[in-house]
Amino acid sequence: MRGMTSIVQTVAGLVAGMLFLYGCYITLHGHLTPGGGFAGGVIVAASFILMSLAFGSVEDSERSSYRFSSFFESLGGLLFLGVGLVGYFAGYAFLNNLWAMVGRPLHLVSGGIIPLANIAIGLKVGAGLWAIFLALGASQYVMKEGP
């Protein structure tokens, strides 16, 4: 997949880092402000997609990106399950909110399992959408080789 002109590359290089940080912020503050794991994960995936569209990619980097994204996708899913199982093994229901009263309300450390689950969902959504973009947009597989 080819890259774009140097104007696009310069602007994308400036913007993509901030976009990534903004996605992390939205994910981490999901229990205090609008947003959460879904929105933050999609924004993180958008930052990766912006870099990929601007700078292009070669086949080796695409293959390593596949491994990277499938690792983080599985990690996110397992982390969500683990957050649920903590409540189960502590003697309550599955996905019970164990530490709901830890920390002060309306501050970053609050909400019990909700920030942890947000992080898990953010990882999962971001890695999943990045993998979908690689499959749909960047890979040269289908059209070149044909059925």
Added chain:
Amino acid sequence: MIPFLVCVLLFLFGLYAIVVKRNLIKMIIGFCFMEYAVNLFFAFAGFKREALAPIITDPDMARNFVDPLPQALVLTAIVIGLATTALMLALAMRIYAKYKTFDITEIRRLKG
């Protein structure tokens, strides 16, 4: 009541694209419209006049909020919609690679 009827109209536009149009991409776009219509209907159903978004900024504030339940139901549905749309696009791309057309009547004729 008029916003609800607009949701129904958008739903019917999407259904029109799915039933009557013959292009696969147009059918996928129609599917997206039906999704949007349902999401919008949920959000409208939970709307309350003169109320705030359901985010507590002060523990002692008066809690005059819109309904958070439909918003929570829709939030997951939006991301699911993106993933299923991508799945349909992948299938459409695969069909194009085999038949070199998006026209479903052509595809049906070429099958035999």
Added chain:
Amino acid sequence: MTEIYVVLIAMLAAAVVAIEVKDLLAAAVAMGMVGFSVAIAFILVQAPDLAIVQIVVEILTVVFFAAVILRTTHTDTTVGKRLKQELVFPAVVYGGFALLFMVLACRVFSELPAFGEPVMRVARDYIAIGLQQTGAANLVAAVILDFRAYDTLGEVVVLFTAVVGVLTVVRRLGRKADKKPEEK
């Protein structure tokens, strides 16, 4: 509430354009306009969570559509021709269904709670005890990750299935065909 009607009218106009235009890339862009109108409508009905997600998801949807259309074909060859014989029956059935649906919708909506005055029988409890029981200030996050976390678990499973489906459908072809066909 005048601005919401303006947004909704723009949304319907863009929907008609998206369905009827001949260039598929233009159709994808018009679909993007519908999605952004939906996002603005979400802001106007006080749902900022949904607006953020809808804006970003809409951008990615248009990117996916563009990725597919640029790799296949631009033109919709079916626009402008007369309705074919085998599609007359679906069109007639669709017309009847649409009429019936609108009539039923009018009757049902007259019995629903009016726009702007929801019942909120379940949500009253969520709003009252949400901060005390979960510690999360954003009540939507409290609902999706604490009160109704099973819903989110199911959503995660569906997302995983969809991603696996896409990667399976668009995988590298011919991994078996590369090998020589083995004799039985």
